[in-house]
Amino acid sequence: MASTGLMLPPPSVDQPFMYVSALGGGNIRIPCDLVVDGNSQGESISCPSLAFSLRHSKTKSWVVFDLGIRRNLEGYTPLSQELIKAMKLAPVVNQTVTESLVKGGVFPDQVETDHTGDHEPFTRATFVVGEGCRELLTSGYPIDPNSFSFSTTLPHERTKFLPLSDFSLPIGPFPLALDFFGDGSTYVIDAHCARVIEHTGGHTNILARTSSDGAWILLGGDSAHDYRLIAGEEEVAHSIGSSGHIRCMHGDKEKAVENIARIRSLLGIPRVQVLIAHDSKWYENKGSAAFLPGIIQPLTA
Template identity: 85%
Template structure:
């Protein structure tokens, strides 16, 4: 793709960055016609539910982005369990995020920050092993938690999905700087090493991470559920939607128009040198990289100049 003319901030002298590693977080099966237009009805694909560890190059502090899938599905709300069966997601968790960390030589109690992209079941995992971490979510998650199960027995979201006393909600006012194609971002550590990005469209509070992966200009965008198929990022496919008998539009995103706008912003990153994009359910990337040094204790290699 040709350069879009967009720029990301150049590195400063002795620029801090993040060592980013993939973490196993379980796998699910997704019906393709729920995700992209133009697929044969009933076709499905096995997808990862990727999480990521991020270690600051200077302070050596550890953060994790998303917690994947719980092994014990009984830990989800009754409605979530019903939805998992009805949608034939068929989750398989050979390794939880906590187990992936330990396999990579990092213990969950060492993690200082857990950033959750959003509160869907295949991203919230199990917070209990992370006994010291502050949990960071978008402000839009607050209402989903406070009105969640069992307060509302028919909620998809659990009011205990995150530890209340250690959860920080990011108000939109915190997203006070633009970066590249994104109008609303938060310089998380205040040193340009990692930005939390407001990523509207999927569900309330959905956020992404844009992190430097080298001191000399490489970046990675961790896109959560901004898209469920990488072909939506490249523009090869369009977001699937359908209209039911009552005229209601059904889509994997709560607000399809905002989701498409956000996907277009992410797509524009592909025109910037040394920027890579990863989404949580990228089956192609996973098949090419599972078991590789991209997973902890290794790191995802920065794109070369």
Template identity: 75%
Template sequence: MCVSILSRVPLPSSIMSGLSTGPMLPPPSVDQPFIYVSALEGGNIHIPCDLVVDGGPQGESISCPSLAFSLRHSETKSWVVFDLGIRRDLEGYTPLAQERIKAMGFTPVVNQTVAESLVKGGVSLDQVENIIVSHLHWDHIGDHEPFTKATFVVGEGSRELLTTGYPVNPDSFFSSTALPLERTRFLSPSDFNLPIGPFPLALDYFGDGSMYIIDAPGHIEGHINILARTSSDGAWILLGGDSAHDYRLITGEKEVAHSVDLSGRVRCMHGNKEEAVENIARIRSLLGIPRVQVLIAHDSKWYEENKGSAFLPGVIPPLAL
């Protein structure tokens, strides 16, 4: 049964002993700024089990959220959003994306868009200064049109996907209008100018150590994550986007699914499996560091357990000492 994808039990001692702490995260400074992180509803999809973990049962799928996040700076009160979830009107996606959504049985349901989640949580959309998009897949780009003042931030690898997207290329999975190009900042390789913890390439977004954008290769071009402090005294959260689609891949209990069908087509959730596995290993090393949470976009178990207070206007609580 695929329901095991929801299981999150204490890790066996054999796995815990194998977790490498790697480079530690930097300690807080005096009066360290941090980020209030809140989850946002962004729709739900069904993901085939055999696409997620090696040996997953064929023909079964699991209902997963497509989480987005509100990020608010503790001092400046600057409001940032990470990802935009799923569009309610699937006709807004490219013809190829619509075809893929149907063929794969993703059956998206959007009871509340990210924009609606923000408003319900008491945030005017005009308050959102920046929207950081982990990558350009359809279940993360949502609908940018309600956000008329925000600057969008994406990895440099997203540029070509946008400029060569539909309708420039009628067979593209990506849309050239997925983001407002005139208000989009593409992060260049030089922007990722420092290492932090296990990650060699990071950007100190606010310049005060409160939040870092992490280069997270392997899934698709331009994929980025967020590493944010959630308290002034040493708590952190890693928002992993689609670095993994099952938490057991983070812990090392399962391996990334990868197969080739009869037509020779590779079936894998990641464009570059080797880079994705390396990135997952870096994330796994965070599990050996006290007070660090790891949250991926399609974490069904976390979603079921935290539907209330962790969602705006509530806050995901920092791990205690």
């Protein structure tokens, strides 16, 4: 539960907000012992790879947060392909995020801002990422044959890197945030500490208003791969594999746990919902209304 002193900023008069919709982006199997502490090797959980569409209530600007997983294994670098096979992740993509957008009535060239993923369909979008992603454009594959990411993962001319100095605004439990539109509707949260080991640097979360009168949603991305970690029911897995290598989904377990604890503290604040990209429980009970062209309904008082 959140402390009694933990607050999010109240809405202003005629407060802008975001219409948030879920987007299907495939499913993936993740070994339990990499996610939740105490699980034996061999067990796995099937997780969705959710992305999200956000539309500004006043400017009608479209933002896409994450782009799910790729349909073809060949779309990953050789090292990533080896990891996917070794971990038996078995990705299944019946509908890509791009296809989910089109099904919901939004064409990729309407999207103005994106987080990261397969950029080719998004011909007009500016890709906004943390400064830690800059290394992708200088030392990704094939420049570095052992990289998990392509040097072409992001279009150079349409990528905006957010330096840590831009994250100067504390909000709620998060000490480092950026008011993205400058109107209190959407905050980008610095969560680089939660970075997943095979993912890009500069990991961010989004904290967005979902109504003009005080409702919020936290989109946690890969901050956790099981909602039980957010709820505090389980602990982040961290073990030594048979080869002597550390087995953990996060590059820094302690900092990931710290970020998860901050997210958890939001659960004690009225009208705040929390979603992560791999929330199996929510996905099972999703209902079509939460997916584009529908929206995730804001919590009421």
